Amino acid sequence: MEKRWVATIHLDTLKVEYDPTFKFKCVENCGKCCYELEIPIRDEDIAQIEELGYNAWEFVDYEKMFYRGDKFLSYALKKRPFDGGCVFLDPGTLKCKIYNHRPLACRLYPFVFVKHGNKMEVYVKKDSFCPGINHPDGEPVTKEFLLREYGDVIEDYRRKVVNTGE
Structure with missing residues (x-):
């Protein structure tokens, strides 16, 4: 799997570093x-x-x-x-019948989250078939984007970091 770094989330502070050159937009009915x-x-x-x-x-x-x-x-x-x-x-x-209850892998795609201690790195899978990757109307993977789309996932990881003291 070829992937590209797009952001890092500091789980203790929620500070986000991101690549401003990358943009994403899920294309409806794709x-x-x-x-x-x-x-x-x-x-x-x-x-x-x-x-x-x-x-x-x-x-x-x-x-x-x-x-x-x-x-x-x-x-x-x-x-x-x-x-x-x-x-x-x-x-x-071409709409998902269980969209609000779809599996986590569906929710995360095309992103891959990798935890390293108190940091979470966010990568994008470089799949040629996904028209949302670097879409001209896309948005960068900022703190706002990540919390809006994946706030619950990030919070789960944050709880694990706090509880285990990683």
Whole structure:
């Protein structure tokens, strides 16, 4: 995976350093990531989607697995057999049927968060199919952008830093 640094969040102070030359805008009704990516789905994601009334067998691909080294991380989100799109992507509108409850990997894409002690580095995956990367109408990955889009994720990491004293 080729990636590019776009920001660093200091978890203790919430100070953010960012690359002002990079901009991002999720292009509405694009859906390319829903076709192109294999999405890992965490146990928390599965429970959240099941609360919507879906059965895990409808959306978890138990044959595709994600590992880090020899450690099992998760299964994948299921794809439709007729077009390879995510099972939750409406093929007509290209909108996610569970958008407000989508898996964390979907929420984060195309960004990758990497924690190093009390800092969180933010990278963008350099996927050629994503039209939002360096979109002319995009916005830089500033503190405001990060807190608006990922405030809950950042707060979870901040709590872990405070509780473990990293």
